[in-house]
Amino acid sequence: MIEMxxxxxxxxxxxxxxxxxxxxxxxxxxxxxxxxxxxVVNATGCLEIVSSAYPKSAWEVPYIHCLFExxxxxxxxxVHSLRAQGNDHTKVIVLGGDGxxxxxxxxxxxxxxxxxxxxxYICYDNEAYMNTGNQRSGATPFGAWTTTSPVGEAHKGKxxxxxxxxxxxxxHDIPYAATSSIAYPMDVxxxxxxxxxxxxxxxxxxxxxxxxxWGIASDKTIEVARLVVExxxxxxxxxxxxxxxxxxxxSQFKPVSEYIATQRRRFKHLTPEMxxxxxxLVDKSWEKEEKLAECFKE
Amino acid sequence: MVVKKTTEGSTAAAEAVCACDPDVVACYPITPSSHxxxxxxxxxxxxxxxxxxxxxxxxxxxSAIIGASAAGGRAFxxxxxxxxxxxxxxxxxxxxxxxxxxxxxxxxxxxxxxSIWNDWQDSISARxxxxxxxxCEQNQEVVDTVxxxxxxxxxxxxxxxxxxxxxxxxxxxxxLEIPEKNEVNQFLPKLEMKEKLDASNPISMGEYALPTxxxxxxxxxxxxxxxxxxxxxxxxxxxxKIVGRxxxxxxxxxxxxxxxxxxxxxxxxxxxxxxxxxxxxREKGEKYGVIRIKMYRPFPKEAMRKALEGKKTAGxxxxxxxxxxxxxxxxxxxxSLLDAENAPKLSSFIGGMAGRDIKFEDIESMFAKIKDGNKxxxxx
Numbered sequence: 001m002i003e004m005x006x007x008x009x010x011x012x013x014x015x016x017x018x019x020x021x022x023x024x025x026x027x028x029x030x031x032x033x034x035x036x037x038x039x040v041v042n043a044t045g046c047l048e049i050v051s052s053a054y055p056k057s058a059w060e061v062p063y064i065h066c067l068f069e070x071x072x073x074x075x076x077x078x079v080h081s082l083r084a085q086g087n088d089h090t091k092v093i094v095l096g097g098d099g100x101x102x103x104x105x106x107x108x109x110x111x112x113x114x115x116x117x118x119x120x121y122i123c124y125d126n127e128a129y130m131n132t133g134n135q136r137s138g139a140t141p142f143g144a145w146t147t148t149s150p151v152g153e154a155h156k157g158k159x160x161x162x163x164x165x166x167x168x169x170x171x172h173d174i175p176y177a178a179t180s181s182i183a184y185p186m187d188v189x190x191x192x193x194x195x196x197x198x199x200x201x202x203x204x205x206x207x208x209x210x211x212x213x214w215g216i217a218s219d220k221t222i223e224v225a226r227l228v229v230e231x232x233x234x235x236x237x238x239x240x241x242x243x244x245x246x247x248x249x250x251s252q253f254k255p256v257s258e259y260i261a262t263q264r265r266r267f268k269h270l271t272p273e274m275x276x277x278x279x280x281l282v283d284k285s286w287e288k289e290e291k292l293a294e295c296f297k298e
Numbered sequence: 299m300v301v302k303k304t305t306e307g308s309t310a311a312a313e314a315v316c317a318c319d320p321d322v323v324a325c326y327p328i329t330p331s332s333h334x335x336x337x338x339x340x341x342x343x344x345x346x347x348x349x350x351x352x353x354x355x356x357x358x359x360x361s362a363i364i365g366a367s368a369a370g371g372r373a374f375x376x377x378x379x380x381x382x383x384x385x386x387x388x389x390x391x392x393x394x395x396x397x398x399x400x401x402x403x404x405x406x407x408x409x410x411x412x413s414i415w416n417d418w419q420d421s422i423s424a425r426x427x428x429x430x431x432x433x434c435e436q437n438q439e440v441v442d443t444v445x446x447x448x449x450x451x452x453x454x455x456x457x458x459x460x461x462x463x464x465x466x467x468x469x470x471x472x473x474l475e476i477p478e479k480n481e482v483n484q485f486l487p488k489l490e491m492k493e494k495l496d497a498s499n500p501i502s503m504g505e506y507a508l509p510t511x512x513x514x515x516x517x518x519x520x521x522x523x524x525x526x527x528x529x530x531x532x533x534x535x536x537x538x539k540i541v542g543r544x545x546x547x548x549x550x551x552x553x554x555x556x557x558x559x560x561x562x563x564x565x566x567x568x569x570x571x572x573x574x575x576x577x578x579x580r581e582k583g584e585k586y587g588v589i590r591i592k593m594y595r596p597f598p599k600e601a602m603r604k605a606l607e608g609k610k611t612a613g614x615x616x617x618x619x620x621x622x623x624x625x626x627x628x629x630x631x632x633x634s635l636l637d638a639e640n641a642p643k644l645s646s647f648i649g650g651m652a653g654r655d656i657k658f659e660d661i662e663s664m665f666a667k668i669k670d671g672n673k674x675x676x677x678x
Contacts, residue, residue: 037497041365054511057502062495064368065504066391070361076351077322077365077373078495084321084349084371090497108361111354 010036015058017050020218022182022208022225023124024050027095029185030122030206033192036061038091039078043071043100046131047124069104071096072112075119083118091196094121098139099129101205102163106138109203113172116200120192123165123203126210134213138163141233142281143274144266151269161281166205170239174201177239178247181207183226187236187248194238207234215265227259232282235289244296246289256282302475307437307467308333310474311376311402311460314444316341317482321371321489324351324362326381329414330464331404334376356381360388360401367397368503370494372448374399378464379406379420386424393428393519395504398451398458398489400444401429405566405617406464407652415653416464417617418566422594422626428519430458430526431595433565437467438474439545445482446533446548452489453533454526456519461594465653466567475541485540527596549598551590552605554580558587560668561606561642563631564615565591568656572615575661586665591627599634606635606642613645613668615656615678624675643671649678 010031017024023046031038042048042065051058052065066074071094079092101109101123112119128146129135136146140158145151149158170177175198180188188206195202209216209224216224228234229248233256236248256279260267270278303310312334315323323342325335342350353359356377363373377385382403392399403421407413421431430450434440440462447458462468493501507515527549534548545551553573555561562572569590576586589605589612591598606612614628623629628646635641645668650656660678667673 039369039495039497048506052502052505054505054507057505059502060500062497062500063502064365064495065506066361066364066395067387070357070364070388073353073358073361074365074368076353076358077324077362077367078369079365080322080324080349080351080362081366081369081371081373084366085369107354108358111358114354115351 010060011051012058012060014056015051017046018211018218020211020221022126022210022221023047023097025182025185025221026124026188026206026208029188030093030095030192031061033189034091034093034196037089038093039064041071041075041078041092041094043094043096043105044068045097045100047095047097049131068100070108071100071105072108072119072121075121076112076115076117079118092119094119096121096123097130098123098125098127098137102138102165109169110172113169113174113201113203116174118199118201120195120202120204123205124208125205126208126213128210128213130210130213139165142278143270145269156269166237166239169203170242170244172201173242174203175199175241176202178203179205179207179235179237181225181229181234181236182209183222183229184248191238214263216263220262224259224262227254227262230254231256231259232286233259244292246293255279301478302473304471304473306333306469306471307440307462308404308469309337310437310441310476311444311462312337312341313476314441315374315402316347317477317479318372318445318448318486319348319479320374322349322351322363322366322373323347324353324359324366324373324375326353326356326359326377328356328378328381330406330416330468331376331378331402333468334402334404356384357388360385360392363399364388364392364395364397367399368395368495370489370491370496372489374401376402376404378404379408382420382424383408389424389427389429391504392457394515396455396519398455400447400451400458400460402444403459403461404464404468405461413652414464416466417651417653418461419618421459421461422618424459425595425626428456428523429595430454430456430523430530431461432458432592433461433594434467435545435567435569435590437462437470437472438543440467441474441476442537442541442543442545445477445486446537449486449533450526450530453529454522456523456526461566463567485537523596527593527598530593546590546592549593549601550605551592553588553590555587555589555605557585559585559610560665561587561589561609561612562615562661562664562668563589563591563612563627565594565627568615568617568650571656572661575658578658579662579665584665594627597630597634602631602634603638606638609642611645611668611671612642613647613664613673615647615649615664617650619648643668645671645673645676647673647676647678
C-alpha cells in the first residue's frame with residue numbers, strides 16, 4: 001500500500017481541478033514518487049489552469065509553465081542549465097496533456113528524445129483537448145464524439161485510430177518508455193521511480209480519464225481507468241532501449257463494449273458494427289503483442 | 299588580453315558570446331546567422347563553450363534558453379528571418395516572463411517571396427514583444443554590444459536582441475578586436491538570479507493571469523522598458539571606457555549633425571554608406587548629416603526630438619514597411635516630433651529590401667527629396 005501523507009502533498013490541496021480528475025490524481029502520484037528535489041515543466045493545458053492562477057500556486061516544487069508546444073524544449077534548457085551550474089541531482093519532469101504531447105508539442109518531444117535529454121516526460125492522456133472544451137486530438141480514440149469530431153449523418157465521431165505515441169517515442173531508442181493507468185497508482189509510482197533511476201530521456205504515458213469530457217461520474221474515474229486495461233484497449237507497457245514488456249495483462253479480457261458503455265457522452269452513437277470493428281482491432285493488436293513478446297523472450 | 303583577428307562578423311559575434319561565458323547556448327542554424335550557430339558549436343567542440351544544445355527548430359532554441367534562464371543560467375541563441383518568425387510565441391513569452399536572455403539577429407527579409415537577403419522586417423515584426431532591440435552598424439560594434447546586451451538584460455530583466463544586418467555584417471570579413479573571458483568578467487559579473495527554479499526554494503513561474511492582473515504585467519514591462527534606456531546609456535559608457543570605442547551614446551549616433559540643415563535617420567550597416575555619401579556631398583557644400591538609431595526599443599523619443607531641433611528637413615530611410623500605414627521607424631520619429639516647435643519636415647523612404655543595393659546616387663537623391671519635404675512612403 002502507498003501511504004499518502006494527508007495534507008502534505010507536493011501538488012497541494014486548493015487546486016481547482018474537477019472532483020475525480022484523472023490528471024490531478026496522476027500529478028499527485030507522480031510527485032509523491034519523484035520527491036521534493038524535482039522541477040516541474042508544464043505545457044499549457046488543464047493542469048496549468050487549475051494549479052497556477054496568479055498569484056496562487058498549488059505547487060510545492062519549483063514549477064514553470066511557458067507555452068503549449070514547447071515543454072520538452074523548456075525542460076531541455078532547465079536541465080542543461082542545472083548541470084552547467086553544477087547541480088547534477090535535481091530531477092526535471094515534464095507534465096503535459098495529450099494535446100501538447102501527441103500533437104502540438106510532438107516535434108519538440110521528438111527533438112528532446114533524439115538528443116536523449118535527462119528529462120522524464122509524463123503525458124496525462126485524457127484523449128482530447130479538454131481544457132478548451134473537448135476537441136479531438138491525436139490521442140482521441142476511434143469513434144469518439146468530440147466537438148471537432150461531431151456526430152452527424154455523414155460522419156460519426158473520430159474516424160481515425162489513436163496515434164501510437166508509446167511506439168513512436170520508444171522508436172527513439174530511449175532508456176525508458178512506459179504506459180500506465182491511474183487506476184493502478186502503485187504502478188504509476190513504481191514506473192516514475194524506475195524512470196527516474198535512469199539517465200537520459202524517459203517517457204511515461206498515463207491514462208487519465210476526464211470527468212466532464214467523458215461524461216462520467218466523478219467517482220467513476222478509477223473504474224473507467226481500470227476497465228480500459230481490463231478490456232485490452234490500453235496496454236500497460238515498459239520499453240527499455242526497444243526491449244518491450246507487457247507489465248500487466250488481464251488473465252481474461254473483458255469485451256470492449258463494457259468500457260464503451262461507461263461513456264455515453266463519447267460513444268452513445270456507436271453502432272454494433274463500429275464496436276465490433278474496435279473489438280477486432282484490439283484483438284489483432286494483442287495478437288501482434290504476442291508475436292512481439294516472442295522477439296523479446298530471454 | 300585583447301585578440302585582434304581578421305574574421306567574419308558571425309564568427310566574431312560567436313566569440314564575443316563565448317567571452318561572456320554563458321551557461322547554455324541553444325541554436326538552430328538559419329541563413330544568414332548560421333555561422334554564429336556553427337562557430338558556437340566549434341567553440342563547444344574545442345571545450346571553450348560550456349554547453350551547446352543543437353535543437354530541432356527555432357521554436358525550441360528560444361524555448362530551451364527560456365528554460366535555461368529560468369533555472370538561473372546565462373543563456374544565448376541566434377537566429378534570422380523565418381527563425382524569428384517561428385519563435386514569435388516564445389519571443390513574447392521570454393519578455394513576459396522577464397528572463398534576461400540575449401539573441402543575435404542576422405537581419406533578413408521574410409517570406410513570401412522567399413529571400414535570404416538583408417532587411418529588417420524580421421526583427422521589426424518582433425518590435426511589440428517587449429525585447430530591447432539594439433541595431434549595429436559594424437562588426438566591431440556587434441562584438442562590443444554582445445557583452446553589453448547581457449549586462450543590460452541581467453540588470454533590467456528584459457531580454458535583448460542584438461541586430462546585425464545579414465551578409466553586410468554577418469558575412470563581412472575584417473580585422474576585429476575580440477575580448478577574452480577574463481576581460482569581460484570584470485565588466486559582466488556572474489549572473490545571480492534573485493528568482494529562479496530551485497528545489498530548495500520552490501517558486502512558480504509562467505503562471506496565467508486573469509483580467510484583474512494581466513494588464514499590470516504588461517504595464518510593468520512597459521514602464522521597465524522605458525526605464526531601461528538609462529541603463530543602456532550607462533552600460534554603453536562603461537564599456538566604452540574599457541575598450542576605448544564608443545558608438546554614440548548607446549541610443550543615437552549623430553554624424554556631422556552639428557551644423558547640418560538636412561539629416562537622414564536610419565539604422566544598421568547602411569549608415570556607413572550614408573556617412574560616406576555625406577562626406578562627398580559636403581565637399582559640394584551640402585550641409586548634410588545622419589542620425590543612426592542604435593537603440594530602437596525602447597525608442598529614444600526625447601533624444602530624437604532634441605537631435606532634430608533646428609534642422610530644416612529630415613528623412614527616415616528604412617528596410618521595413620508597416621503594411622497599410624508607413625515606415626515603422628518613420629512612425630516612431632514622427633511621433634517623437636509631436637510636441638516639437640518648428641519640427642523639421644519629415645520624409646519617409648523605404649528601400650534596401652532583401653539586399654537591394656543602396657548606392658551613392660540613392661542617398662544623394664534622398665537628400666535632394668527631403669529638401670522638398672514631406673515625402674510619404676517613397677520607395678527606392
